[in-house]
Amino acid sequence: MSDVERTGVQLELDGLPVLQARRRARTVALAERAPVARVCIDLPPQHLDRLFEYAVPAAMAETAVPGVRVKVRFGAQDVDAYVIERTEDAEHDGELLPIRRLVSAEPVLTPAVARLARAVADRWAGTLTDVLRLAVPARHARVEAEVETDDAPAVVPAAGGTAWAPYRGGAAFLQHVLAGGAPRAVWTALPGAAGLRWPDAIAQAVAACVLGGRGALVVVPDARDIDRVLAALVDAGIPARRAGGRGGAVRLAADDGPAVRYRAFLAALRGQADVVVGTRASAFAPVRELGLVVCWDDGDSLHAEPRAPYPHVREVLALRSELEGAALLVGGHGRTVEAQALVESGWAHDVSADRPTVRRLTPRVLALTSTELAREGAAAAARLPTPAWRTLRDRLVEGPVLVQVPRAGYVPAVACGRCRASARCGTCHGPLGLSRADGVPTCGWCGRLAADWRCLECGGAALRSVRVGSERTAEELGRAFPGVPVRVSGARAAGGVLATVRDAPALVVATPGAEPVAPGGYAAAILLDAAVSTAGSALGLLPDALRRWLAAAALVRPSSEGGSVLLVGDAEERATQALVRWDPSGLASRELAERAELALPPAVRMAALVGRRDAVLAVVRRVDVPGLDVLGPVPVEQPAPVGALEGDVRAILRVPRGSGAALARSVAASMAVRSARREGGTVRAQLDPADLG
DNA sequence: AGCACGCCGACT
DNA sequence: GTCGGCGTGCTC
Numbered sequence: 001m002s003d004v005e006r007t008g009v010q011l012e013l014d015g016l017p018v019l020q021a022r023r024r025a026r027t028v029a030l031a032e033r034a035p036v037a038r039v040c041i042d043l044p045p046q047h048l049d050r051l052f053e054y055a056v057p058a059a060m061a062e063t064a065v066p067g068v069r070v071k072v073r074f075g076a077q078d079v080d081a082y083v084i085e086r087t088e089d090a091e092h093d094g095e096l097l098p099i100r101r102l103v104s105a106e107p108v109l110t111p112a113v114a115r116l117a118r119a120v121a122d123r124w125a126g127t128l129t130d131v132l133r134l135a136v137p138a139r140h141a142r143v144e145a146e147v148e149t150d151d152a153p154a155v156v157p158a159a160g161g162t163a164w165a166p167y168r169g170g171a172a173f174l175q176h177v178l179a180g181g182a183p184r185a186v187w188t189a190l191p192g193a194a195g196l197r198w199p200d201a202i203a204q205a206v207a208a209c210v211l212g213g214r215g216a217l218v219v220v221p222d223a224r225d226i227d228r229v230l231a232a233l234v235d236a237g238i239p240a241r242r243a244g245g246r247g248g249a250v251r252l253a254a255d256d257g258p259a260v261r262y263r264a265f266l267a268a269l270r271g272q273a274d275v276v277v278g279t280r281a282s283a284f285a286p287v288r289e290l291g292l293v294v295c296w297d298d299g300d301s302l303h304a305e306p307r308a309p310y311p312h313v314r315e316v317l318a319l320r321s322e323l324e325g326a327a328l329l330v331g332g333h334g335r336t337v338e339a340q341a342l343v344e345s346g347w348a349h350d351v352s353a354d355r356p357t358v359r360r361l362t363p364r365v366l367a368l369t370s371t372e373l374a375r376e377g378a379a380a381a382a383r384l385p386t387p388a389w390r391t392l393r394d395r396l397v398e399g400p401v402l403v404q405v406p407r408a409g410y411v412p413a414v415a416c417g418r419c420r421a422s423a424r425c426g427t428c429h430g431p432l433g434l435s436r437a438d439g440v441p442t443c444g445w446c447g448r449l450a451a452d453w454r455c456l457e458c459g460g461a462a463l464r465s466v467r468v469g470s471e472r473t474a475e476e477l478g479r480a481f482p483g484v485p486v487r488v489s490g491a492r493a494a495g496g497v498l499a500t501v502r503d504a505p506a507l508v509v510a511t512p513g514a515e516p517v518a519p520g521g522y523a524a525a526i527l528l529d530a531a532v533s534t535a536g537s538a539l540g541l542l543p544d545a546l547r548r549w550l551a552a553a554a555l556v557r558p559s560s561e562g563g564s565v566l567l568v569g570d571a572e573e574r575a576t577q578a579l580v581r582w583d584p585s586g587l588a589s590r591e592l593a594e595r596a597e598l599a600l601p602p603a604v605r606m607a608a609l610v611g612r613r614d615a616v617l618a619v620v621r622r623v624d625v626p627g628l629d630v631l632g633p634v635p636v637e638q639p640a641p642v643g644a645l646e647g648d649v650r651a652i653l654r655v656p657r658g659s660g661a662a663l664a665r666s667v668a669a670s671m672a673v674r675s676a677r678r679e680g681g682t683v684r685a686q687l688d689p690a691d692l693g
Numbered sequence: 694a695g696c697a698c699g700c701c702g703a704c705t
Numbered sequence: 706g707t708c709g710g711c712g713t714g715c716t717c
Contacts, residue, residue, distance in 0.1 A: 039717085043694055052717040075716040076696055092717050675694095677713080 028098045031061035034086035037099060039072060040128050042080040047672040049127040051084055055096040064099055067107030067114070069139065071100045082109050082132065106144055108136050108269065110286045112324055117284065119319050123661070124687045125607065125668040126309020134305060135284030140262040148244045148272075155247030155274075157210045158237035163201035166190055166361060169351045170201075177292055177327045178208040184321060186339045187331035188352040188584055190361045191554040194519060195235065198331065198554075199225075202294055203232035205329060206275055210238060210247070214291025214326075215274040219283050219313050221300035221513075224499055226251050228517070229277045229296075241273040252278030252285055280305060283316040290326045293317040297332040298339055299540075299547045300513070301690070310686050314338060333554045333584070334547030337540055337595060340588035341602045350585065358582050363525070363556040363563030367576045388526055388566050389480065392507075395524035396484055398562060400506045402515060402525040403477065404552040406532045407469045414441055416455035417462030425450060434465075473528065477507050490514045512548040521557035530569030530576070539600060539692045542575040543588050549579050599629075601688060605660030607653040607667050608689035610636060612681030615674070619683050620651050622670035625662045629654040652692075663687070 038051040054072050056064050064070060064083055072081050078100065090096055109117075109132065117131040159178075164170030167187065176183040189198040206216040218229055230240060233249050241248030250264040250273040267273040269286045276285040280303060283293075295303065295314045303313035314330055315338075321328035328348065330339050342348040353361070368385055384392075395401050412433040414423045423432040423441060430445025432453070441450045441463060454461055465472075471488065478486045489498040490511040498516040501508050508516060533545040549567065557563030567579055578587035596603040609616045616633050633649035655663045667685050674683065 036717095041717090045694060048694080048716085054717060072717085075694085077694075077716095079694090090717080094717070096717055676715095 028055065029058040030098070031056040031058050031064075033061070034088055036087045036090045036096065037064055037070075037083045038085045038087060039070065039081040039099075040084050040132065041072070041074055042082075042129050042132075043074070044127070044129065045675040046127055046668065047676040049121070049129065049668075049672070052081075053090045053092045053096050055098045056086065057098050060099060060102055063102050063105050065107055066111060067109040068105060069103035069108065071103060073097050073100055082114075084109075084114055104139055104141070104144060106139075106266070106269070108139070108265075108286075110269070112290070113284055113286050115323055116316070116320050119323060120311050120316055121309065122668070123315070123319065123664055124309035124311050125664040125671065125685050126311075130308050131284075131311070134281055134307060134311075137261050137265050137281075138258055140259050143259050143262045144266065146263070155210075155238055155241075155245070157207035159207070159211055160236075161204045161208065163192065163196045163204050165196075166192070166353045166357045167201075167351050168354060169349055173327075173329070173349070173351055174205055174208045177205060178212040180212055180214065180291065182321060182325045182327050184318075184328040184342070184348040185330070185351040186335070186343050186348045187329060188335055188350075189331050189333050189554070190353055190358060191363070191521070191556065191558065192361060193521075197232075198296065198333075199228040199232035200235065202229055202296060202329070202331070203236040203238070205292060205294065206233060206249075207236040207238060209292040209327070210274055212291060214289045215268075215287040216276075216292040216294070217282065217285055217287045217290060217317075218275070218277045218294040218296065219303070219317065220277070220279065220296045221302040222279060223253050223255065224497065225296065226253060226277050226279065227499065233275065233277070238275055241267055246272065247274050249273060249275035249277055252276050252282040254279065254281055280313055283313045283320070290320070290324045292327045292329065293321050294329040294331070297334075297547075297551075298330050299332055299334055299336040299544055304690050308684070310689075312688070312690075315688075318342070332547065333550040334543060335584040335588040336547075337543055337588050337591050338602050340585060340592050343585075344589070344592060352585060360560070361558050362582050363553060363565050364559040365553065365565045365567070365580045365582065367530075367567045367571075367580055369570050369576065383528065383568075384476070384480070384526075385568065388568050391524055391564060391566055392477075392481065392526065395562070395564065396481065396505045396507070397523075398505075399503055399520065399523035399557075400501050400508050400518050402518075402522045402552055402555060403473065403507060403509045404515065404525065404527045404549070405469065405473045405509060405511060406529050406548075407511070412444070412469050414463045414465055416458060416460045417464040418460035419455060419458040420464075421455060421457040423450075423453065423463055424456060426453070426456075432463075434463075473509050477509065481507060487516075489516050510552075512551065515552050515555055517555060521561070521563060522555050523557065524563065525552050525556045525565045527552060527565065527567045528569065530567045530571035532569070534572035534575050539595075540591070542572055542578075543584070543591055545571065545575050546578050546584055546587055550582075550584060553579070553582075599654065600692075602657070604654050604657055605663055605687070606655075606689065606692075607663055608650055608686045608692075609633075609653070609667075609683055610648055610650045610686070611683035612647070613649045615679055615681035615683045616649055616651050618679050619667070619670045619674055619685070620653070622673060623653060623663075623666045625653075625655050625659050625666050627656045627659055628663070652689075660687075 035056050037054050037056050121128045121131045161174045173185050209216040241250050250267050252264045268276050271288040295317050298314040305311050343350045425443035430443040432441040485506045488509045497514045501516045503520040553565045631652040633651035636648045636650050
């Protein structure tokens with residue numbers, strides 16, 4: 001191509017209309033080297049998910065580099081785009097339009113992240129544009145222009161891995177990371193003394209990585225966990241990055257606001273920070289020379305991205321570790337079936353403690369089921385049976401006691417006092433609940449008050465509680481233990497989620513995931529309403545219930561210090577035993593075997609297609625993969641899940657595990673045909689759907 | 694997505 | 706005879 005391009009008058013060719021007449025003749029001097037930019041256009045339709053080529057004007061020869069945002073003319077509109085690569089020659093045979101404008105000279109999309117985003121789009125049958133919207137934060141021009149002086153001292157991490165001592169393979173993992181390797185580990189974390197807990201273990205792994213000259217990325221479920229890891233990183237010699245400094249860690253969370261988020265993003269991009277600790281979207285953070293990626297508590301639903309194409313942090317980081325030659329650490333107190341599959345396929349090492357170590361570090365765990373309580377007589381039926389009450393009383397002398405309640409609120413569900421039928425809203429048939437002792441029952445779906453409620457089954461007018469929430473529990477315990485302070489922690493609690501509580505006698509009532517940390521460990525934990533946690537038929541229900549119990553139990557002192565955990569209620573037997581034995585991988589392994597027998601994920605790969613019936617059927621018909629099994633479509637359950645409308649159907653596509661990539665490719669192709677033809681309605685395609693119902 | 698072109702119904 | 710419906714096709 002010549003360095004001066006004439007986008008000239010297009011004459012009629014045989015049979016071709018004068019389509020290109022609007023490309024006005026204009027002379028643009030082009031870049032001498034690599035005058036072609038291949039760009040990803042920011043438009044949603046699936047059939048536009050490919051690169052388009054534009055000419056690079058000479059004025060942008062040095063600035064329109066891969067990764068920068070540009071404006072280009074696409075059809076009749078000006079659209080945003082990312083330069084993905086620069087090449088000498090165009091593949092497109094036809095005139096190339098010049099890039100119109102450079103939005104910013106900052107190459108925010110690194111080649112590594114661009115490759116990852118492409119792989120994620122392919123894996124989840126989505127578009128590159130959709131993934132880039134998750135991966136790259138909104139630009140903040142003022143932050144981008146901030147200049148820094150270079151005066152802060154460089155960061156020198158400390159060597160050491162004491163927090164890994166309890167785990168078989170832990171020291172080897174760290175050694176391998178330090179030496180520049182890319183080991184993959186699934187880790188079951190245990191409780192420990194201050195300085196030896198999961199944030200410390202992660203911090204020490206990160207320190208080994210940084211000491212070995214590479215950057216690290218830690219993704220945790222929520223902001224509170226970010227703070228815990230950052231605090232542990234300070235102890236490991238990696239302080240928060242200071243302006244003007246080299247090295248250190250930054251927090252990257254969407255709810256920090258655009259300026260703070262973009263500043264942290266730029267610090268990683270520019271290599272000023274070598275450690276990123278963040279939530280979900282930070283799985284795509286542009287860490288330089290990435291040596292280690294960590295996914296903490298991969299069973300937490302916050303790791304599942306709710307926006308298309310619905311990627312999961314664990315899987316994104318697994319992909320990333322392969323693409324960038326980085327080590328992978330997937331850890332938690334529990335063990336997900338998916339993580340167990342990584343171990344059993346031989347892809348990742350199991351890093352966990354042997355039985356004596358587990359017994360030494362964990363509290364004593366007891367299950368108070370109705371069989372255990374049979375000899376207690378009438379008191380057995382109580383929500384807080386006598387043995388649990390005794391434990392509370394005895395352990396409260398030693399320090400704080402944690403009470404985990406599966407439900408928030410006061411009385412989230414009520415039933416007819418006469419016939420026990422669950423109380424439903426007279427208008428929409430949603431579930432009724434109480435928010436206060438003297439309150440009127442309220443519908444959980446439409447919010448209507450049910451002042452003059454009558455049972456639809458028997459006409460009774462009296463209500464009874466069937467589920468008791470954290471607020472009511474706190475009230476009851478306060479009465480049972482007068483003089484003991486009661487704290488409530490939860491997203492919907494008056495004081496919100498508490499990060500810590502003092503090492504003094506107190507009753508700490510928390511919903512799962514909102515348990516505050518007691519620096520010296522809780523004296524005991526009571527896990528209430530165990531039956532609620534394992535009721536239902538959702539996939540992964542048991543390992544998930546165990547994960548929530550273990551998260552609370554892991555905050556309790558070891559049995560040698562009197563620490564004890566009581567599970568109260570008749571939960572599912574295997575989950576109960578797994579807690580008593582503190583054996584999450586055993587439960588996950590059995591669950592995995594069962595899934596293989598029933599042809600359920602992760603033994604197979606699935607795609608869910610949700611939308612109007614004819615639209616879903618059209619997409620399904622074009623999917624062609626060897627071994628494809630089409631289930632449904634069936635009407636989606638009520639209330640409809642997020643994004644689904646009433647009357648929508650869902651089809652499930654199932655293929656053998658090895659055909660997962662082909663399934664994603666075929667679904668994406670069918671969705672592309674759909675968008676090109678503008679078939680009506682909406683169809684949401686989701687690979688590895690979390691809620692299989 | 695947006696906009697061109699192209700082929701069939703009710704009207705200045 | 707035209708103006709205009711929205712069904713395909715294309716956009717570097």
